[in-house]
Amino acid sequence: MVREHGRRVIESVRRAIHSDAPDRTTTQALPVIDDATVLRVIDLAMRVAEVMLSVGASAKEVVLAALRITQAYGLRNVHVDVTFNSITVSDHRHGGEWPVTIMRVVRSAVPDHAKLQQLQALVRAVEAGLDLDEARTRFREIRRTPFRYRPSVVILSQALLAVGVGAMFGASWSILLATLLAALGVALTQAGLARLQVPLFFSQIAGAFVLTALTVLTALLARLGIEPFVDVRPTIVVSSGIVLMLAGLAVVGAAQDAIDGFSLTAGGRILELTVQTLGVVLGILVGLELARALGVGMEPPSAPLPLGPLAAQFAGAVLVAIAVAVFNGAGLRIIVVSALLGVIAWAAFAAVSAAGLDQAPASFVGALVASVVGALLAHRLHVPSVAVTTAAILPLVPGAAVFRGLLGLVEAGGVTEHLLFATSSLITAGMVGIALAAGATLGLFIGSPLARTLGGFTAARRAVARPTAGGANVVLRVPTEH
Structure with missing residues (x-):
């Protein structure tokens, strides 16, 4: 009896350590396909x-x-x-x-x-x-399905995107009119260059130069006392145009590819994003230098551009989200979800800002919340998560900080205080951009598995070295209904 009990204990220990051949999962039979x-x-x-x-x-x-x-x-x-x-x-x-x-x-x-x-x-x-x-x-x-909207609708949506950004800063009707005209100039310029198959880098330079030139012209008319341009604030006009030209850049996709381990794809997208952003910077710098040489320079700002009333902020965020969705060829369902997520993202941003945090962490939280909710809604409504997330976080893009920094560098005139303020603005813009990409990507990373779990699907990732760079670091299992 004691010996039999000892054998059972030893057998139990052995089975806990080793796996017997009969207990192993048999190899699945491969189908014969010609x-x-x-x-x-x-x-x-x-x-x-x-x-x-x-x-x-x-x-x-x-x-x-x-x-x-x-x-x-x-x-x-x-x-x-x-x-x-x-x-x-x-x-x-x-x-x-x-x-x-x-x-x-x-x-x-x-x-x-x-x-x-x-x-x-x-x-x-x-x-x-x-x-x-x-x-x-x-x-x-x-x-073979053509793009959903005609070019005229795309150009109008780009202009309305800039108007939405201006509304978030509490712009008056005259400033919104100037913003609309400047945005139309940028959109028409880039559309014309696209027809000529000009590379996007030069198209960004041209668009930014046109934006700066029209803004400087508006400032000159304001100095001459010509209505309705007297109370136009150039910073709002250029900031809105910067957000317009950065709206088509795949910031979220580049960050997501980097985190998912697709290094070659992420590297290519990040390089493309950097080159196109530098095109905007170069175009604005050339425009500002030319205006300064002609004696029509603008005073460098001494403080960040304040936001408008809360209702105007939400209205502008919704308009920006809708315009981005149309600009990217979205249907009605994606447009509605994008508008909702735009409100959610800006509400989270406003709440964190009211708590006393800086713009970068507030932008991170806004992008994170919108991305998690967007992933859940996207899975439920069968819409692409990247579509609704991109439209939702665009109102948080730091166009004003970029322009403040560039204008400060051009108009500083060797004044240390202005140079420091300009550098600080550019650093802030870079931190906000990184925060937006990180928040949106982390939200998708959290929301996508959660959506699949709630929907009754299972998937798994295996962190192993891939045989080729940029290969699939994904193991797919057959979806099973709970």
Whole structure:
């Protein structure tokens, strides 16, 4: 009896340490799929991933979409490699044959959130059992879908975006009129250069120069006592234009790719973001220097630009969110969610600011709250989370701080106090930009798994070294309903 009890104890300890062969999970049988079908599946996954990346999706979302498509059609050993401008999809065939690999170059990156929403719906339909031929046909229809809005509507939405920023600073109707005219000048200039296929860097320089020139002209008319430009504040006009020109930059996507481990894609997006921002800076500096040479310089500000009444702030934030959503080609559902998140983001920012914190931490909290809520709503309403998050945090972009710093550097005239104030403004703008990217990315990182859990889906990430830089650091499991 004692000996039998001892054997049971030893056996229990052994089982707690070792796993027996019969208890191990058996290897899943691989489906037998002919090479022609494999090529068609991989081609569909790669093309969907290519379009998603080109219209604003993050690298992780692109990889997940490709893996969900290939897994739905029975391909279990697929590797997806995403870089800034290329996508590679490879299927390792049964271990004993050569892999089937296809690569495609992503040649453009223009946000189109309505198309992104349609592609996500296609991926869900594929997982629900959509036939391969039907999926390929539906994808071709989505790819050929033109941008939702006409160019005139896009230009008008850009102008209204700048007006919304001016309203947040409590601008009068004359200042809003000057802001509208300056924004229209910027939008028309950049639209014309885009038709000529001028690189965006030079388009940013031209737009910023036009913005500064129109603002200096407005200031000159105000000095001459010409109505209705007498009470126009140039800082509001230029600040609104800066937010307009930075509205299309993928700050959230770049930060998200960096945190998710897609280093090549993140590096490319961050470099592109930096170059385009430098274009805005150069255009404003050239305009300010030219105005100074002509004797039409502006006095450097001595204090940050104050915000307007709280009601005007919320109205401006809503207008900015709606304008950004339209500018990015969003449908009605995304526009409504963006407006709601704009209110939430600004409410969080205002609450933290009222508690006495600086602009950078307040912006971080505002972006974080809006991003978490946006991820939950996006999953519930089947809209892209990056679309609603981008529109929600745009009112927090520090356009005023950027202009204060640049104007202070140009007009300082060697005065130490002005130089210090200008440098401080630029540092503040940089900190706010980093805070916005960090808050929005952390919110998506928290909100996306929470949304999947609440919706009855499970997913897992595995932190292992990838065989190629920019590859898929994602393991996909079959969604299961609770």
